[in-house]
Each structure stands twice: as C-alpha cells, then as structure tokens.
Amino acid sequence: MATTKTRTKAASGRKKKNDTGVKLEGMAKLVVDAARSGEDPGFDIPTRSLSNAAFDEKKKIIMMGDASQRRSFFNLGQAKRFMQTMLVASGCKELTDQGKTTSIRDMFYHCKHTIPGTKENTFDTQDESDPIIEDLEVAITSLREELGLYAENKGAMVGPMTIVDNGDTIELARMGSGGWAVPSIVEEHIVQFQKCSAKYVLLIEKGAVWNRFNQDRFWEKDRCMIIHGGGQPPRGVRRLVYRMHHELKLPVFVLTDNDPWGYYIYSVVKQGSINLAFESQRMAIPAARFLGMSAFDREEFGFTNVIGLNDKDRSRIKEIAAYPWFAGKRHWQREINQMLKSGVKMELETASTKDFSFITEQYLPAKMKKKQWLD
C-alpha cells in the first residue's frame, strides 16, 4: 500500500514539475518575443528583502509583499544576473524534462563555464548561483523542489516514529548514534509518516547537543522526536518539522543557545525568514515554543560559564527586540532586556559544567515540568 501511495504522490509531483517546465519555457519565449519587437527582455522578480517582508498579524508569519524588481537584460547592473538567471532556468528545464533532481552545488557546476571569447566565467562561486535559484523560485512561483533542486543534507532526527523515505521504511527509533539524515526535500512524495508515538518535537540548534540527547536516549524517556539543523535549520528540516506539527499535531519546542543568533533561529522557525518569506506559509510554525536557553536560566540553574556580549551582539539584540513579532510581547521584551542587562550570553554546553547529562536529566525535564517556555 505504501508503494502505491508513493507512486501516486510521485506522479502528482511530476505533474507539478511539468507546470514548472511550462513556466520555464515561458521565460525563454518572453526573451524571444521581446527581441522580436525590439524591446528589452526582462521579468519581474519579487523583492526578497526586509522592505518587502511584512508580518501578517493574523497568520502570525512573515509574508512577502508585492514589491518586485524588474530584471532586464539591457541594464548594466543587471545584464550579468539576467544571463545567469537564464542559464539556471535552462538548467532546471533540462532537469524537469529528464525528471531528475540535483543539488544546488551541482547546478552551479552545470551552469559554470567561461564565456566564449572572454576570460569571464558565467558563475565564479556558488554564492552567485544560490541567490539566482531563489530569484527563479519567486519569479515563476515554483519551489526549489519543483525546479528539481535540493540542498546538501543537513540535520538529523531520531525518535519513536516510523517513516517511509523514498520507498524505504525506516524506523527512527533504531538509527544508532548518527540518526536519520534529513534530506533536503521532504515533500509527501518522498517522505511519508507512519506510526508515531511521540508527544512533541524538540528542535535543537546544534548537532553536538543533539548527540547528547540521542546518547542519553532522551527521546525514549520523554517520548519525543529530537531533530537538529546544524545551526540555522535548512529548509528540509523546517519543512519536516512543519509537516510533523500539522500532520501529526505535535507541539514544537525549540532549544538554542542563549544569544541573539539563537533568538533568531527560533524566530525563523516560528515566523519564517525574511529572505524566504515566500515559503513562510509552508514552513513557519507560529505555535512553536522557545524552551531555552533563557537569560534567566543563569540564575535559575546557577550556570557559571558565560560569555560577555560584544557590540555586534548588542546591536543585533536591539534589532531583534524591534521585530514586530517580538515588539508586542512583554515576556519576550523581558527576556531580551535580561540579556542586555546581564551583559552575557550562554551556550547550551554551559550546562555541562555541572554534569555531562545535566541538560537531559535536570535542565530539560525541569523546564518542561514548570512549563518554562516562551511563546
């Protein structure tokens, strides 16, 4: 039964890809039409910046606005990026035509070559092609997955659940010390959830701390899914957590370092990111809770290993405090002020000063018990 389901999902996915193929072909036709009538070819790319991202009070997520920028060929500042966009588009067209997927790094190599008759490369680094891919996503409103692209696998998950990944049934309670590597694309046609006895999802910032939780089999004791994203969680991890939250109705808790970066990770999980505001609808989890570390934990748990804030931290903290989704929340302002007042930040590892398993045996259970989280 599982296999049938997989096939149908895959089929629907392919249909979607064909839509994408049509859209990509439309870009080429646009250029041909413009050239025929002697016009400057170009297309509108929705702006992916803070100025065009607004917090939707009702949905409690960051939504992309209507502002867009025209990317035209015969504009000195845009000519190269226009050409690059066309190259990436043609690469994606090839992928969708062949029904293949590839990594964004692979796409970079596919599109990179020296322009004949010059010493200039179409692309020099992947840093150039990655934003172009994002541009393309928003320009033709096709997700990266639909373009046949994925990022490197990043992040891992274990817990009392059985899933089907690309047709293989995997029991996530038996994944050893490394856990199940979360793929970049976790859409329904790739990953399906089956049995699940977890009560919640715990998203941990770092792999190292996640390892402690896995080693101590915390997920077994507390019946939860533990997942990490190796820092800022990639789209695959965020999408997977989103799906677990919505499809399995699991509450989501976030555990990060106590520093501005940690706050922002939580912010992205909860409201979505500015850069990928167009994906908020399918990734942001407004109900996600911030479990720790809190600036008040230092006193509460007597953590001694702290790091002084630097100027960059301070200005970032103030920026975060001013975000509309934090600005109106008293408890969040209290939390952020406490960090500024104490002048220190803490890493999750500070708990290990007391005992290696302090975080899994004392800290987290205490937090959960007292419901000491922020919303």
Next chain:
Amino acid sequence: MKQKEIAVSEFFAKNRHLLGFDNPRKALLTTVKEAVDNSLDACEEAGILPSLHVTIEALNGGQKTTERVKEGATKGKKPRKSDDLVLIDDDIGEAASAGGSGAPKINVSNATRFRVTVRDNGPGIVRAQIPNVFGRLLYGSKFHRLRMSRGQQGIGISAAGMYGLLTTGQPVQIVSKTGARAKAHRFELAIDTLKNRPEITRDEILDEWDAPAADQPEGHEKVKQGTSVTITLEGKFQRGRASVDEYLEQTAIANPHAEIVYAAPDGELRVFPREVKEVPDTPDEIKPHPYGVELGVLMRMLKETENKHLGGFLQNAFSRVSSNVAREICDKAQKIAKSTITTQTYCGSIDHPMVEAIHKAIQETRIQNPPTDCLVPIGPQQILKGLLKEIKAEFYTAETREPSVYRGNPFQIEVGMAFGGDLPSDEGARVIRFANRVPLLYQPSACSITKAVVQTNWRNYGMSQPRNSVPEGPLVVFVHMASVWVPFTSESKEAIADYDEIRKEIRLALSECGRKLNTYIRRKQKVAREHQRRDIFTKYIGEVVAACGKMTKVDAKKLYAQLEAVAKTRTVTADMQFDDEGNFIKPQRAGKLDGDQNVVVVERETGTVYEGDEAGKSSAVAKNAKPARAAAADGQLFEDHEAA
C-alpha cells in the same frame, strides 16, 4: 656714480646665485635662457619673425680619452685653434661603419666646459653699442621703462658673459650684422669686474659672415643680418626637468611664431618649427601708475623731474592722473601733512614729510586703473598652436583673461590645458609657467602660479587631486602672466610673487579652462561607459540565446541578431558620441565645447586634428586684427555664454 658701478659687477661676481648661476647645470641653462630671451625680444621689437640657432658644444669630458677627433661630432663646428677639443665616444667604430651620416651620440655627462652659441636673425646691434650691451651689467634699454618685455633689468646676458669669464677665462664673442649691406662686426669682450666696463680684446670687421648652422647640409650659412653671441663657460649638461631642452620646448610653446634650431652637445639636433606666421604686436610703453610707486622712487622722481610744479609733475610722470586727480591728491596730502601742498607747490621745495604725505594721499585717492592696451597676450589660438605642436595630448583648450591690475601694474593671465593622449596618466599634472613668454623652470612651489593650481579644486573638473597638491592625471597646465612688470621673487626670475590679485586671476582662468576640460572628460567617460555597456551586453547575448535554445524552440541566429540590434539601440549614445568625436562637436549641439574656438581635439590614433567649425574663421580674423583685441573678444564671448 663710479663707486656704485664697481659694487654692482663685483657684487654679482660674488653672488652669482642671485642671477641663476648657483650650480654648473643651472649656469648652462641660464646662459642659454638669457641669450634666447634677448634674441626674441630684439627680433620682435624689430618686427622680425625670430629664427634662432642654439648650439651647445662640449669642450671636454667623456669616459675614456682617445686622441681621435670624431668626424661626425665636429660637424658644423668651427675649427678651434688650441682648445682641448678631444671628443670621446665608446662606439666610434660602430658609428663610423654605419656611414657616419647621422650625428652619433656623444657621452657628455662628464663634460664640464661648454661653448654656448645663440644666433638670431634680429636687427643686429650697431658697433658702438656692442661692448656696452654685452660687457656691462645693468646696461640696457629695459630698466627705465615700463613695458612688457622678456628682459627687465639688463643684467642677464652680461652676467652670463661674466660667469663664463670667471669660470673659463674665455671672453664673450659677439658677431653682429645690422642688415644685408652692412658689414659684420666681430668682438671679443671681457668684463672688468672692478670697473663694470667692457674690455675689448678683439674688434674686427668681417666682409662676409659665414656662421655655423646645425640644420644646413654644409653646416654653414651666409648670414644676412642678426646677432650671435658665444659664451664659453663651466657647466653641466643634463636632460630632464629644468634642463636646456625643457626650457627650449616650453619657449617653443609660448612662442609659436619663433623657429628654434637646437644642436645639443651630444649631437642631437632638434628643430622647433614655426606655427604662427605673425610677429606679436610690439607692446606700448606706459608711464607708471601712481598706486605702484614706492616712497623712495617717488622722492627720486621728484628730484629728477623737469616739471616745476607738483601738479604738472603728477600729471606728466604718471598715467591716469588728470588735473582733477592731481588736485585731489594735493588736497589730501595737505590735510595729512598739515602744511601747504597745492598743485602749484614747487617740486624742489618738497621735503621728506611732504613726500610721505603725497605718497599716502595717492593711495587714498581713487585713480582710474592704468591703461591695459600696453599688454600683448599670446592669445588663445596661439597658445593652442604652441601646445599642439609640442605636447602630444588629445584635448587642448586655452583662455586669455581680460587685463587686470596689481599695485598699479597692468597684467593679463592666460591659461592653456592639454589633456590625455600620450601624457603620463599616473603622475601629477605638469604645470608649465611663463612670464612674458619666458618659461619659469625653478622654484615652482614659491610661485603664485603653482599656488593657484594647487588651490584649485580639480575634482570639479574631472581630475583626481591629492590633498595640497597639483591634480593627478594626463594633464599639462600652461599659465602665462603678461605684465609690464612681472613681480619676480628674486633677480634670477624664477617664480612670480604671490599677489592676491594675480592669484585670483590665475584661478579664474584655470576654472574657465577647467570647465571645458570637465565637459570633455565627462563626455569621454560617457562614451567609454556606453562602449563598456555595449560590450557587456554583446558578451552575454550568446549565453542568453543558448539558454533560450535549451528551453524552447528558437532560431538562434535570428534571436542573436535581434538581441544585438536591441543592444545597439540601447547604447546608441556610444555611436552618437563617436560621431561627435570623429567629426568634432557640431555647433548646434548642446554643451559648452560645441563650436568653441578655443578648444582643439586630436584623435591620437589617426593623428587627425579637429578644431571648432569656427576655428578657421577666427584665425583669419586673428591675422588681420590686433591679437590683443581678438583675445579680448574671445573672453567677452565666453563670459556672455556663461551669463546666458
């Protein structure tokens, strides 16, 4: 009287640095400079287009001594009797085998003794005056008058002769011929430094004057008229900054009506051709303006005047003093001195406090500015021709300001600029300074011209400029001050004193030219940008076409051509400006450069010169009209343009 004369010659013999003979290198330059300045002045006063021959011979030096006298090297030289004329060359063999036609280069860096000969085609000097002109310091026609000329005091050439005599013991040789039918006189003079008197060691009459000419095939020519002066002196020959070569180059720029043939001691021959066929007008002599007179001078003038009464003296000795003005001065002086001073006061009865009162009264009286038609500027067209022939740039512009006045002396500022082309772009701009058409090569930092250039904000004119410095880039800035009395900072005439009035005029002239330069630079940048734009577009068209081909069915060739066409129309300004450059700027086009006759643009690659459409017309006008007037009209035109 006699006491004073002794002091002058001897004073300068001991203080040679005051006259520009500080070191051997500078001594050589100063000698050439004084002789050339004198020759040009003499030719112009006589209304003759100057043709000068400047020959410098090394009389010793070289690295190894050989006994052979180089055939090619002595070409064009008069055989000398006993001189230590041993010329040395390391690659004699090569030069000889090469045919010996071109004069081989001789290493003269070690030479210490030189013979400088400057010959002109001027009016010549009558026999009786020759010893005085060349053998006495402060003898000349120039000091006692107020008139624009190169020399001012009459020290230069005799000082050079004296320097030669002091360092080599060789007398000054002069040959002069006053006309085709006159006989040439040949003199050898020494200066008695104690008596400030010429000492004639030779005085002969030549039936025919057969002078060496470096550019003639036989090396000699029969001279119809002119003067030649030969000075043997201790010196050092070097090229580069502040060298004889640079001096002559710059002289050629400021004097495009002169032809100069220059034979350097190392055998190199340079000809600076004549570009302008009119002799500049002879400047008028003017009386001093009362504002510029100093107390001591005023006292002396009162003593020497032939006028009986003060009123008559003031009116006759000065310019712009009418009977009314004279009365006003006397009235004011009377109030200051509190003793009777009227126009009827006898000049002989005026005592020291009264002179002081008069001097003060003059300064307090409103007196019309001195007449300025006594100035003969070079003129923008002539400056352009001078710059064009000596500097390989691509953009040239020049301006002549209206005359102005400092301390009662009329003066006029002219500025020229040459930009781009073969000029070095990674160095500071070269500022070439002139006073009455004479290049100023030393003490740039003490000079008002340099100060004005440094104080100008060149960033407004499209140039980069380090703090407190001249602008950087491929630029030559030409600044000329024409005046009846150029205020030099020292007797060696190296830098112009920094009067506010002068610096202000220079800055105004610089900004006039600077604006045109700016227009050109901006336009050039725009063309370059448009080309760059087109290049970028064209570069990517192939990629875009290929990408489209992978996504949909396209006629690649057709798409390529269509996109290329769009690129061309999008960067059409590049072509437009290109035409602009090619056919020069059409007058009906907007922009200040258009139709401006004081601008020349040269396409360096093809060597074509483009002038404004008006240029032909204006030079025709300049031929008939007094250059001063033509220049004034230019200035007027430009100002009107500005106002509009």
